[in-house]
Each structure stands twice: as structure tokens, then as C-alpha cells.
Amino acid sequence: MLSFLGTDLSEARWQAMVDHSILQFVLIFAGAALFATLFLFLRQPIILAYIMLGIVVGPKGLGLISDARQIEQLAHIGIILLLFLIGLNFQPSKLVGLLGRVGIVTLITCLLFTLLGLSAAWALGFPFIDSLIIGAALMFSSTIVSLKLIPTTQLHHHHVGDVMISVLLLQDVIAIVLIVLVTEGGMDNIGMSVVILLLKLAALTALAFFVVKIVITRLFMKFDVIKEHTFVMALGWGLLVAGTAEMLGLSLEMGAFIAGISLATVPIALVIAEELKPLRDFFLILFFFSIGAKFDLVLSQQLILPGLILTTLLMVAKPMIFKLGFKTIGETPKNSAELGVRLGQASEFSLLIAFSALASGVIQASSSYLIQLVVVLSFVVSTYWVVAVYPTPISYKSGQRKD
Numbered sequence: 001m002l003s004f005l006g007t008d009l010s011e012a013r014w015q016a017m018v019d020h021s022i023l024q025f026v027l028i029f030a031g032a033a034l035f036a037t038l039f040l041f042l043r044q045p046i047i048l049a050y051i052m053l054g055i056v057v058g059p060k061g062l063g064l065i066s067d068a069r070q071i072e073q074l075a076h077i078g079i080i081l082l083l084f085l086i087g088l089n090f091q092p093s094k095l096v097g098l099l100g101r102v103g104i105v106t107l108i109t110c111l112l113f114t115l116l117g118l119s120a121a122w123a124l125g126f127p128f129i130d131s132l133i134i135g136a137a138l139m140f141s142s143t144i145v146s147l148k149l150i151p152t153t154q155l156h157h158h159h160v161g162d163v164m165i166s167v168l169l170l171q172d173v174i175a176i177v178l179i180v181l182v183t184e185g186g187m188d189n190i191g192m193s194v195v196i197l198l199l200k201l202a203a204l205t206a207l208a209f210f211v212v213k214i215v216i217t218r219l220f221m222k223f224d225v226i227k228e229h230t231f232v233m234a235l236g237w238g239l240l241v242a243g244t245a246e247m248l249g250l251s252l253e254m255g256a257f258i259a260g261i262s263l264a265t266v267p268i269a270l271v272i273a274e275e276l277k278p279l280r281d282f283f284l285i286l287f288f289f290s291i292g293a294k295f296d297l298v299l300s301q302q303l304i305l306p307g308l309i310l311t312t313l314l315m316v317a318k319p320m321i322f323k324l325g326f327k328t329i330g331e332t333p334k335n336s337a338e339l340g341v342r343l344g345q346a347s348e349f350s351l352l353i354a355f356s357a358l359a360s361g362v363i364q365a366s367s368s369y370l371i372q373l374v375v376v377l378s379f380v381v382s383t384y385w386v387v388a389v390y391p392t393p394i395s396y397k398s399g400q401r402k403d
Contacts, residue, residue, distance in 0.1 A: 024070075024071065027064055028053070028057075028285075028289055031056075031057060032053055035052060035053045039052075045383045045384065047394065050289045050292065051292040051295075053289055053292060054295070058295070060295060060296045060298070071286055071289060072293075072294070074286050075288075075290045077283045078144075078282070078283030079144060080239065081279060081280040081283060082144065082147060082148075083143070083256040083260065084257065084276070085273050085276055085280060086147065086165060087258065087259065087261035088269045088272060089260075089264065089269070090165065090261050099170065105167075105329055106166075106170040107174075108325060109325050110139045110140075111139075113135070113318065114132075114136050116135065117131075117135030117136070117137075117310065117313075117314070118131045118132050118135030120309065120313055124306045126367055129362065129363065131367075133354075133357045133362060133367065133371075134363075137353040138350055139171075139174075140171045140174075140346065140347035141318070141344070141347055142345050142346065142347045142348055142378075142382075143347065144284070144287060145383065146164055146342050146345075148284065148393075148394075149342065149386045149387065149392045150342060151391050160335055160338055160342075163339060164339060164342060168343075169254075171349070172251060172253060173197075175347070176251050179349075179353060179356050197249065200249060200250060204241070204255065208241055208258050211262075227275070230268065230271070231272070231275055234263065234276065235279075237259055238259040241255045241259035242259060291376060299369050302366075303370050306370060307370060314345070314378055315378060315382065315385075319341045319344040322336070322339055322340035323337050341385055344378075345378040345379060345382035350371055350374075351371070351375055354367075354368040354369075354372055
């Protein structure tokens with residue numbers, strides 16, 4: 001009798017949990033539709049509507065969604081799909097040449113941004129180790145914001161998009177190394193860790209291209225008239241390689257890009273990319289919502305001054321330093337300026353480093369939240385700046401709305 005009652009109770013709890021999850025999605029997407037419409041009427045970037053919705057209904061706002069962790073995990077799929085689609089449109093031969101060209105610029109700018117953030121945080125009274133982590137976390141640019149705000153044609157077929165992807169990929173490698181150092185707690189054997197990481201990356205890339213050539217391409221050719229099979233195969237392949245990358249100590253994003261670029265030589269790659277776009281946008285809405293849902297208005301009031309100082313410094317210095325760096329490798333002044341502005345914000349990797357460092361006991365809670373605050377503020381400022389000056393798919397100005 002007790003086991004029977006226990007079973008009923010478990011089922012009741014499970015049903016309540018399912019119902020709660022469904023209501024969360026109803027609230028998020030109904031709210032997203034409302035906020036997006038309002039922001040468009042007010043001539044504001046639509047991305048900010050999703051962030052604002054998260055702030056309003058999230059745990060630190062009205063509390064209509066009490067736990068945003070599940071949403072955040074689902075939202076990560078949007079990032080994976082975005083990198084997978086980027087890879088689908090990127091030829092491997094082009095990538096190799098660009099990585100070699102922008103590598104030095106990426107490394108030097110990352111070092112400069114770290115020193116700048118370290119100096120500013122230390123001057124604001126944060127401990128040296130905390131300041132070092134703050135500076136290191138803020139050296140990265142956002143893959144999501146940078147790629148979401150550039151027209152698809154410019155991203156895949158123009159030089160600016162190619163250079164941007166190369167910089168972001170190199171930053172991803174640096175971010176993974178930094179996360180490994182933070183979670184493992186030291187600089188011991190850093191050289192060996194980097195070598196092992198690069199070997200894993202090379203091995204996964206070689207295996208992915210081999211499987212696509214021997215297996216995936218033949219399956220696509222055999223069943224190419226069944227669109228549903230093409231869709232499922234592509235999606236399954238992207239997530240499989242992304243999951244394998246994470247198990248190897250790389251990142252889901254890097255694995256997704258490898259999966260995409262390995263499929264780029266398949267004749268129907270562009271068709272696959274078009275079919276996956278709506279699915280990508282669905283999860284990216286969840287991503288921006290989760291950013292807002294984690295925002296704590298009470299804590300932000302305590303850190304608002306250092307947060308504003310760091311954000312201002314970041315938004316002024318990053319475009320200028322990137323512009324100078326790109327000009328030194330032969331980019332035109334126009335392209336250099338555009339790349340600097342489009343890459344001139346903090347990153348979702350900054351959030352991951354903040355959480356990892358706090359969980360490992362490397363930094364204090366206020367330092368972790370300062371990083372989160374600067375990320376959110378830089379997302380907002382960067383979005384306004386890019387939308388106001390350059391063509392984007394979400395511009396409220398018809399002349400600058402391009403996709």
C-alpha cells in the first residue's frame with residue numbers, strides 16, 4: 001500500500017514538474033512576443049527585449065520563473081546550433097589561412113584586455129587574484145552578440161565575417177585553457193595541458209572529416225530526397241560531435257563548429273543551414289532570456305559604480321585596440337573600425353569563467369557578480385552601438401536591416 005501511494009506521489013510530482021516546465025515556456029514565449037512588439041514600437045533592438053523579459057519575470061524580478069537553470073541549459077543549444085551553422089558556411093581552406101593571419105593580433109589584444117581589466121579592478125579595490133580573473137574573463141568577445149548582429153550574407157560571404165569568426169574561434173581556445181586552469185587551480189603543467197588540448201582538437205577534427213567523407217556524405221546522397229532524414233542527420237551529427245568535444249575537455253561550441261565545417265564540403269550544406277535557422281533562433285531567445293533572468297538588481301546596486309567604470313573602459317578600449325590591431329595586419333581602416341565595434345563587448349565565456357572561479361573558491365562572490373554585471377551592460381551597449389551604426393538583421397531602420 002505504501003509503495004502504491006509512493007508511486008502515486010512520484011507520478012504526481014512528476015506531472016507537476018512537467019506542467020510547471022510547460023507553463024515556463026508559455027510565459028517566456030508569450031512574454032517574448034509582447035516585449036519584442038513593444039521594443040519594436042519603441043525602435044529598440046529586439047535582443048534587449050528578451051534580456052529585459054528575463055529581468056522582469058525571473059527569480060530576481062517578479063519571480064514568475066523561480067529557477068532559470070533549466071532554461072539556461074536549454075538555451076545553450078542555441079549557441080551550439082549557431083556555431084554549427086557558421087561551420088556549415090565556412091570552407092576549411094579559408095579558415096586555415098585566416099587563423100594564421102589573425103592569430104598574433106588575437107593573442108596580443110587578449111593580453112592587453114586582460115592587463116586593462118586587471119589594472120582597473122585592482123584600482124577599484126578588488127584583491128589581486130580577483131582582479132586577474134576579472135581581467136582575464138573580460139578579454140573575450142561575445143560569439144552570440146557578434147554573430148547575431150551581422151547580416152548572414154556578410155557573415156558567410158564577406159571578408160569581415162570571415163575575420164570575425166577566426167578571432168572568435170581563437171578566443172574560444174584561449175577561454176577553454178583558462179577555464180581548465182581555474183577549475184584545476186593553478187599554473188602547473190600549463191604547457192602540457194595546452195599541448196594535450198590541441199592534440200585532442202586535431203584528433204577530433206580529423207575524425208569528423210573522415211566520418212563525413214566515408215559515411216555521412218554517402219547517406220545524404222542515398223536519401224537526399226527525404227528532407228526529414230537530412231534534417232535529423234545534420235542535427236544529430238552536430239550534437240554528437242559537440243557532445244564528444246565536451247567529453248574530451250574541449251567545448252560544446254568548438255565541437256559544433258567542427259561538425260559544421262566538416263559538413264561544409266557536402267553539396268547540400270547550404271540547404272541544411274537554411275532549414276536549421278528557425279530552430280537556432282528558438283533557442284537563442286532562451287539564451288538571452290536566461291541572461292536577464294540571472295541578473296540580480298539588488299546586488300547590482302552595490303556594484304553599479306565599478307560595473308559602470310569597467311563597462312565604459314571596455315567599450316572604449318576594445319574597439320580602439322582591435323582597430324589598431326587589424327590595421328597592422330593590412331585590414332582597411334573601414335573594416336578595422338567595424339570589426340572593433342562588432343567585437344567590442346564581453347562574452348558568454350566571461351560568465352562561465354565567473355561561475356567556475358567562484359565554484360572553485362578562487363574569487364569572492366562580489367568579483368564573480370561584477371563580471372556578470374559587466375557582461376550584461378556590455379551586451380546592451382554593444383547592441384545599441386552596432387544596430388545604430390552598421391547593418392544588422394534586427395535593425396529597426398529599414399535601410400540598415402539586412403539578412
